[in-house]
Amino acid sequence: MAKNEIANVQIVEAIEEIINEKILDRDTVIQTLKDALILAVKKKYGNSDNIEIDINPNMGVVSIVAERKVVKDVEDPNTEIELSEAKKIDSSTKLGKTIGVDLDLSKFGRNAIQIAKQILIQRIREAERENVFEDFTHKVGEISSGPVQRIERGAIILNLGRTEGVIPRSEQIPGERVMPNRILRAYVLDVQKNPRGPQVLLTRRSPEFVRKLFEFEVPEIYEGRVEIVGVAREAGDRTKIAVYSVDDKIDPVGACVGLKGTRVQSVVKELNNEKIDIIGWDPDPERYISRALAPATVLMAFLAADENHMIVVVDDDELSLAIGKGGQNARLAARLTGWRISLFGKEQYQSLLMDVSDLTEVNEEQAAALHEFDIDTVQKLARMSPAALAEIPGLGEEAAIILADALLTMEDIGLEHGFVTDRDDLLRERGIDPEEERAMRERDRRKKRAEEAEGETEDE
16 A cells, blocks of 8 residues: 555544544534645645645545646746646646646655644644533523533532533532532533633532522423422522422322422432421412411411512411521522511511501591592502502502502511511522612602602692
8 A cells, every 4th residue: 555545544533533532523623624624735735725635534535636837947846746747647737737746645744644634633623612612602591411520629610521511609509518420410501612612500409409400400481381480599508499280180289299399308308407398389379378488377368458478377386497597598488479578476466566557648538538439458458459548539640659568568567577688689599680679669759759759730
């Protein structure tokens, strides 16, 4: 076998090896090899403008052809060829014609071939990184798994096959101990490019991780017959998940728990024995919040007139259970439902009932009018809508002011005597900046006051 044929065979074998091992597109590998060989030609001959390269791995052929002009006397052997030599290639050729001359790969020289090899490796690495980046970009929002390769500066590094996944300390389950080689699952948050290749950012702390784990374990969720309405989580401690069935024949909670608890226990095990409360979603906010506060039993839940605020009453001996350790149970219930919650014990709530006549903005005539409609306490008044209050004779345009006074009073009562979930915490859960939201509310109030003042001026 000729040297050039040996070189051809080696290159063709290298192409197949790269395609199989690196899982790269054949056309990408061939084009990269062409670019590398052109640079090798340029290194040897100083010019590559007249070079054409053809690679056919199926036929086992790599040809490098230099286009040279047929001349009588050669001045530049890289671009010209003597007539007698040209006729050996094509007997019909003539002076002034251009003819293709096959270049022998084996004569390129060791340095030129080495440069081509280095360029090929570099380009292949770049193409492979791009390939991996694109592949994992499509996996954002999904779960990936792999063995723990190492722990580096507190971050867990997973071997994901063609790249590494990183679980920063901030995205780990608090208190979880992870040993090398353990197979770990995590939720893909993001894929980032860096000089060492794509870096897959993972999390085991996100509520979305729990959502995806239930999709894996519960076929009814994967098939869309049971839907996860919401997930609230304090990683390493407790998670609340609300589910709903689009099929009346399926119990959504039972489907998630599984026979003898097998399905939910699989998720609990993956989450390092984190407690999981599964509740059935309900379109009625009062019933929904009552379920979300489990394991406590709710005696009474009703809406306050201000936005997304629910007042809840439980038995006095279950108040601590409803609140939870450090307020966790109530806090998770608020995040899950999207409602701010004020919690009271039964006797405590009864002792805090306040007559409407005690409100600063309510005069005797207005108090009497409210009593006629069985709105005798501030607690009842706070549940009224502005439109309904405005219909009560004697209140009229002052209904909104009276209601605002009732709501502020209820807020003070809750903060002083009850347990109130953090409104700012709830806003952050929805992706709203509390400071921006407060500024917006203040702008709305100023605008409303300005409009009212303008209306009074026009009346005068």
